[in-house]
Amino acid sequence: MIAPNIASRIHTGFAITVAVLLAIGGLVWIWGISPAPFWAAATALMLAVATVESLRALLRHRAGVDLLALLTMAGAIALEQYLAGAVIAFMFASGRSLEEYASGRARRELSALLERSPRVAHLCDDSGVKDVATGAVTVGDRLLVKPGEAVPVDGLLLSGAAQLDESVVTGESQPRQCTRGEQLLSGTINAGGPLELQALKTEAESTYAGIVQMVEEAQAGKAAFTRLADRYALLFIPAALTVAGVAWLYSGDPVRALAVLVVATPCPLILAAPVAMISAISRAARRGILIKNGDALEQLADVENMLFDKTGTLTTGRAQLVSIETKPPFLPEELLRLAVSLDQVSQHSTAQSLVIEAQRRNLETSLPQQVQEEPGEGLRGQVEGHELVVGSLNLVLEGKEPDSWARDRLQQMAMRGLSGVFVGIDGHLAGVLLLADQIRLETPRALRELHRAGIRRTVMLSGDRQDVAETVALSLGFDSVLAERSPADKVAAVETECRRASTAMVGDGINDAPALAAADVGIAMGARGASASAEAADVVLLVDRLDRLPEGLLIARRGRHIALQSVLVGMGLSGVAMLFAAFGFLPPVAGALLQEAIDVAVILNALRALQPLPEHLAGSTLPAEVADQLRRQHDELQPILDRIEATAHALDTSSPAESRDKLRSLAILIRDQLLPHEREDEEKLYPMLADKMHGFDPLGAMSHTHREIFRLARRFEQLTAELVDEGPNEFQRRELRGLLLSLVAIVRLHFAQEEELYFTLSDTQ
Known part of the structure; x- marks a missing residue:
């Protein structure tokens, strides 16, 4: 198979050759010399090209949409219409060249992926930094990526932070901030300072190699609409031959038949359909x-x-912490901090998720000592003088039967579809970190x-x-x-x-x-x-x-629509021109020029598939940094929600005095930290967001949720203020538990709704 750039040069060479022969013929005709040899040579050259391409199509059991061009040029030579033949040959050659140009433009986004394939890696070892071929990198190698360079293989970030431009791989326009322990994709560009990573895959197994392979398959694939063009050709070619034959029969002039074939040359089928489909594929590639x-x-x-x-x-496919269940006297934040101190030395995906969560909460971790990993079970080690075990319940209990607290948590995990990381401290079960795969x-x-x-x-x-x-x-x-x-x-x-x-x-x-x-x-x-x-x-x-999926669907449907539109309009115009030619109003040379105009029109129409889809969002968007800041505020409030939930569950096991103290402390926390955030959202953020959205009071439902949060918080504060020194009685326990669980549920739901809204309005779209 001829490479696209070579094919483009060949077709351009044919077009130039035919143009030169056509021009020379015109000059010698002005000087009184017969131009027939030059025009006939131009026609014969492209007749040979059309013959070869038609035979190839027939060998692949296709109709061969070049067949009419072949018959037209052969007829021009047979009827000694050399000028018409040369013009047709030039139109055929220039049309081929134009197709290759349009296809090359459409393939540009796909080719850009291939051209940016990383080829060199900077390997760090005891002797320093040396350059090696990317294919020589092995799993575990320590690599340096300089500013502006592509990440050579998939790896684990060892530097404290990094800024990655993933636009080439994913289509994301905004650089992504990464922290230590995150996985980096090969092919992404280092948009910050030098960074170090540990190779997790070889070049052949890495992300970019897979993308390159898929891109090569995409470039090698034949546009399906070409098959549809062949199906149209099965109808169009016999119709054109019939009109040409009838025109010859009734007029007795074979030149009329030639004129019909000239304007019937199905360039919209040959050119427009594949260009539109390739353009749509290219547009989709630009969007990842x-x-x-x-x-x-x-x-x-x-x-x-x-x-x-x-x-x-x-x-997301990655476990995320949704709740922390503890046994007295351990607090949720302290349990997470100790567990992460041990987990930070593990490369397990769950351990890394917990480490990232602790970083989001700004927890101070300690370096563990004497760490031992039990494959498939978890970790043992010492943290701040405590013997710590993090992992499965069986590992923490060391084969002992679980107590009622542990059985309740196992049942809770099964009912809610959660996984859990149990934590043991100094030989006792201290709590469990509940995890879920987040939507x-x-x-x-x-x-x-x-x-x-x-x-x-x-x-x-x-x-x-x-x-x-x-x-x-x-x-x-x-x-x-x-x-x-x-x-x-x-x-x-x-x-x-x-x-x-x-x-x-x-x-x-x-x-x-x-x-x-x-x-x-x-x-x-x-x-x-x-x-x-x-x-x-x-x-x-x-x-x-x-959310790129509906965009891809719309791009595909628009690409097919434009291709079909180009084919039908082009064939319709050719059909009208055929009638004019059949009645003698359109000679072969004029018909060839008209057909070229039709070709240019339908190809330009096909290139519309390269254009972006109309925006579906409001014209004014939320800056990405503002959306990130709003989400970080929610992250900072997650410990309060964990504490509310833990306090509600602990009301049955804590003494009345302990419950009283926890409830009063929680009431202060809700009043001083949670409610001010919700009030600020209502009074400052929502009016700003409403200006970026359509309709009357678009955030009315969200404001109603704020009012419900305020009501529940107020009711909790009233019940807590009514507690006597002895603590809550049984009725008050039930009332407070239901109130706290309702509050935490509605706040978590409200956070999720707001984050979806921030994501939708963010200019990272």
């Missing part, structure tokens, strides 16, 4: 959506149903956008228990949920949906690969590197955000 070929783009445009795997697709901020909005874009049915697939999966599905607004499904069950579900309508499957992870392959369109969340799912998929989201 890799559509592997035109066939995938056309199928994506037809999708009506979408199935989603839950873990890693609808959720992506953009997931609810992405699902709403998909329905607005025309998706009729959304289904969530999950291996979770039915009750847990149904809770998630209902909160997100899915039309249906299929829980407790194995990989084989997911394949069966996809096949069932495919029989109903054109279906896409969206997944992340190796276990999703069979389902992705079974769907009409497989869509993989591929931001974390090349995997079996990305290889099995037709579409890969290079940016780890689900």
Whole structure:
């Protein structure tokens, strides 16, 4: 297969050669010399090219949309219409050159990914820093990445902080701030100072290598709309030959038949459809959506149903701390601080999630001593003179039977679909850190956008228990949920949906690969590197955000619409011109010039697929730094919510005096820290956000939630003030517990709603 740049040069060379022969013929004609040899040579050259291309198409069992061009140039030579033949040859050659130029422009975004592939890594060892080929890097190597350079392989950030430009890989325009312990993707650009990382993968296994492979597949794939062009050619070519034959039969002039064939040359089929499809693929790539070929783009445009795997697709795929349960006398913040002090030496993903959470809460950690890791179970070590165990309940209890407190927590974890990290201090079970795979901020909005874009049915697939999966599905607004499904069950579900309508499957992870392959369109969340799912998929989201999916769907549908529009309009104009030529109003030379004008028009129309989609957000957006600051404020208030929840659960086990002191202390904390934040949001933030949104009082419902938070907090303060010195009685315990749990639930929900709003309005979109 000829490389695109070489093919472009060849077609440009043909166009220049034909133009030179055409010009020389014109000059010698002015001097009174016969121009026939020069014009005939130009026609014969492109006749040979058209013959070769038509034979190749026939060998691939395609109709060969160059067939009419071949017949036209052959007819011009046979009828000694050399000028018309030379003009047709020039139009054919220049059209080919124009197609290659347009295709090259459309491929630009895909080619940019290939050109930025990291080739050199700076290896740090005992002898200093030396340059090695990226392919020579092994797992565990310590690497230096200089400012402005690409990260050579996927690695763990060893420096305290880094700023990464991920636009080439993910399409994100804003640099991302990373902290020590985060994983960096290969191909991203170091936008800050020098950084160090530890290689987690080799070059072949890293993110960028997988992207390059998928891009090469995308460039090698033939646009499916070319097949559609061939199908149109099966109808158009016989119709054109029929009109030409009838014109010849009734007029007795074969030149009329030639004129009909000249304007019937199906350049809109040959040029416009592939250019529009490649342009759409290029536009999607610029937004971090890799559509592997035109066939995938056309199928994506037809999708009506979408199935989603839950873990890693609808959720972040990373455990996040949602609650801290402690046994007296341990406090939630202290338990987390000690646990993270031990976990910071572990590379386990859960341990790293807890470390990041502690950093967000600005907790001061200590260096652990005598750390021992139990594979698959957890860690042991000494922290600040305490014997600490962090991991499974079995590891903490050392084989002993769990008490009622531990059994209650295990039941709570099972009912809520949570995982837990148990913490033991000095031989006693001190508490548990409850973790959950959090719903992506953009997931609810992405699902709403998909329905607005025309998706009729959304289904969530999950291996979770039915009750847990149904809770998630209902909160997100899915039309249906299929829980407790194995990989084989997911394949069966996809096949069932495919029989109903054109279906896409969206997944992340190796276990999703069979389902992705079974769907009409497989869509993989591929931001974390090349995997079996990305290889099995037709579409890969290079940016780890689900809201790019509706955008990709709209790009595909617009690309197909523009391609079809270009084909039909171009063929319609050619059809009208054929009638004029059949009645003798359009000679061959004029027809060739008219056909070239039609070609240019439809190709320019096809290039519209390169343009960005219309903005769906308000014109004025929320600066990214403001949105980040607002989310950080929520992070700073999370310990208060943990304390509210822990106090509510501890009312049954604490003495009345202890409960009294905890409740009064909590009332002060709520009054001095939580409520001022909510008042500031209501009085200052919401008026600013309302100006960026449409409609009357767009934040009215959010303000109502504020009022409910104020009411619950006020009621709690009143009940706490009524407590006698002996502490709460049984009735007061029940009332206070219900009040606190209601308060923490509504505040957590309110935070989630606000963060989704900040994300939607943020200019990082």
